[in-house]
Amino acid sequence: xxxxxxxxLAFELYNxxxxxxxxxxxxxxxxxxxTFGQQFCPVCLLEDEHPYLRKVWRLAFVTVCEHHHVILxxxxxxxxxxxxxxxxxxxxxxxxxxxxxxEFCGCCGKRFTKNNIVVAEPEFLEFQKLIYKSISSGFxxxxxxNLYSFxxxxxxxxxxxxxxxxxxxxxxxxxxxxxxxxSHVNLRHQLLSGCANLLRDWPHEFIVYLAKHKxxxxxxxxxxxxxxxxxxxxxxxxxxx
Numbered sequence: 001x002x003x004x005x006x007x008x009l010a011f012e013l014y015n016x017x018x019x020x021x022x023x024x025x026x027x028x029x030x031x032x033x034x035t036f037g038q039q040f041c042p043v044c045l046l047e048d049e050h051p052y053l054r055k056v057w058r059l060a061f062v063t064v065c066e067h068h069h070v071i072l073x074x075x076x077x078x079x080x081x082x083x084x085x086x087x088x089x090x091x092x093x094x095x096x097x098x099x100x101x102x103e104f105c106g107c108c109g110k111r112f113t114k115n116n117i118v119v120a121e122p123e124f125l126e127f128q129k130l131i132y133k134s135i136s137s138g139f140x141x142x143x144x145x146n147l148y149s150f151x152x153x154x155x156x157x158x159x160x161x162x163x164x165x166x167x168x169x170x171x172x173x174x175x176x177x178x179x180x181x182x183s184h185v186n187l188r189h190q191l192l193s194g195c196a197n198l199l200r201d202w203p204h205e206f207i208v209y210l211a212k213h214k215x216x217x218x219x220x221x222x223x224x225x226x227x228x229x230x231x232x233x234x235x236x237x238x239x240x241x
Contacts, residue, residue: 003020003055008148010059010135011154022060022061024039024060035182036074036184038083038084039063040057040074041070041072042073042116043117044067044068053102060181060188061157063185064124066129070118072185076105076107076110078110123196140152156192160188160192162215162220203236207236207240217238220237
């Protein structure tokens with residue numbers, strides 16, 4: 001049931017004391033979420049007989065609901081606060097805590113609605129299907145190779161870094177610093193859509209992208225902790241230098 005169960009699937013190692021690569025950060029401080037790391041599908045919560053949060057909604061690579069194909073939310077549509085269902089019974093200092101369903105915001109108490117849902121693009125849905133399949137199986141058949149899923153996701157993160165720097169340079173993203181695991185769901189969806197385009201005809205589209213934007217090797221690897229990209233990305237980067 002814990003996030004550690006995704007170790008070796010969505011990420012290589014789970015970091016108990018810091019940010020885990022690929023896992024959204026909730027920024028807990030005094031039992032309050034300071035960042036928007038808990039995503040949710042409002043349609044799921046409204047339709048569930050017993051609403052609950054899915055583990056995959058904490059992954060930075062997931063921005064679309066597997067069942068309803070809508071872009072996930074990462075904050076309340078009414079008060080714009082992070083989702084904190086465990087605080088729903090803390091409204092009153094007096095009396096016994098009351099059970100409040102997860103379909104209600106833990107901060108303002110209002111019920112989530114289907115008013116602000118956006119259906120993802122068909123092309124992106126195919127990419128998300130690959131993400132979900134990789135998480136469940138632990139492997140990804142890609143580019144004629146059978147990759148461990150966490151290596152596939154580390155490669156996606158590497159591509160997203162480079163795309164983010166290009167978009168920021170061209171002022172299509174107005175942010176001084178992009179931390180994938182702490183970014184708004186809409187920004188991650190934008191970056192992952194660009195990544196999906198590069199993966200569609202691998203490695204041809206990636207090579208064309210590198211030539212068009214003249215991106216150096218360091219744009220993709222400078223913030224990786226080991227100073228390199230996963231081998232399936234690294235060999236393409238080096239061949240295009």
